[in-house]
Structure formats: structure tokens, C-alpha cells
Amino acid sequence: MSDHGLKSFEKRLARIDRIHAAGGAFEATGALGRSYFDSMRPRARRAIPFKAIALFFVGALLFKGAIFAQLGAETYDARVGALARGTLPEQVGAWVLHADPVTRGIGDLLHGLIY
Numbered sequence: 001m002s003d004h005g006l007k008s009f010e011k012r013l014a015r016i017d018r019i020h021a022a023g024g025a026f027e028a029t030g031a032l033g034r035s036y037f038d039s040m041r042p043r044a045r046r047a048i049p050f051k052a053i054a055l056f057f058v059g060a061l062l063f064k065g066a067i068f069a070q071l072g073a074e075t076y077d078a079r080v081g082a083l084a085r086g087t088l089p090e091q092v093g094a095w096v097l098h099a100d101p102v103t104r105g106i107g108d109l110l111h112g113l114i115y
Contacts, residue, residue, distance in 0.1 A: 060096075065106025068099060069114060073107075 068076050076099055083094035099107075 061102055061106060064097060064099075064103045065110050067097075068103055068107030069110035073099070073104070076107075 071079070080094050080097050080099065083090045083097065086094075
């Protein structure tokens with residue numbers, strides 16, 4: 001034998017669970033509840049990671065400078081020239097790896113520290 005009041009109570013509990021799972025809550029009339037504060041919260045914004053981009057470029061410059069210091073100017077320029085005569089991806093690599101003044105300065109500094 002089942003109790004009608006128990007079925008009604010279980011239906012009510014199921015309805016409350018659905019409302020809570022959807023993010024709702026029971027709030028008194030006139031009270032500032034969760035929905036008010038959720039609507040007033042500023043939207044999360046995805047910013048461009050400028051620090052990560054800057055660290056990547058600094059790391060690339062240090063890498064180029066270390067290779068430049070180890071190989072020397074003539075060998076480095078010869079290898080980059082060989083890349084420039086290759087396929088399109090190799091030409092892009094040669095453009096990225098060309099010995100600019102910053103790379104030469106870092107390479108000279110590292111050469112003085114290493115040797």
C-alpha cells in the first residue's frame with residue numbers, strides 16, 4: 001500500500017532538485033538572491049597573453065643567439081643561406097633565423113660568456 005502524501009512529497013523533492021541543478025534557488029520576495037548577483041557579475045574576458053608571447057620571442061632570440069655564438073658568424077650565415085635556397089618552408093625558416101643585429105649582439109655576449 002502506498003501513501004499519496006509520500007508520492008506528492010517525492011515529486012516535490014524531484015522538482016526542487018531539478019530547479020537547483022538548473023541553478024535556481026528559492027528566494028524570499030524582495031530579497032537580493034543569487035540571480036541578482038549572477039547578473040551583476042562582470043563577464044569573464046579572455047585577454048591576449050602578452051607575457052607569454054613576449055617570453056616566446058625572447059626565448060627565440062636567445063636560441064638564435066646561442067646557435068650564432070656556437071657556430072660563428074660565417075658558418076651561421078652559410079647555413080641560413082643554404083636554407084634560403086631550399087623549399088618554401090626552409091625559406092621561411094631562413095627568414096626567421098637570419099642574423100639580425102639583436103641576434104648578433106646576443107651571440108657575441110654569449111660567446112664571451114661561454115668561451
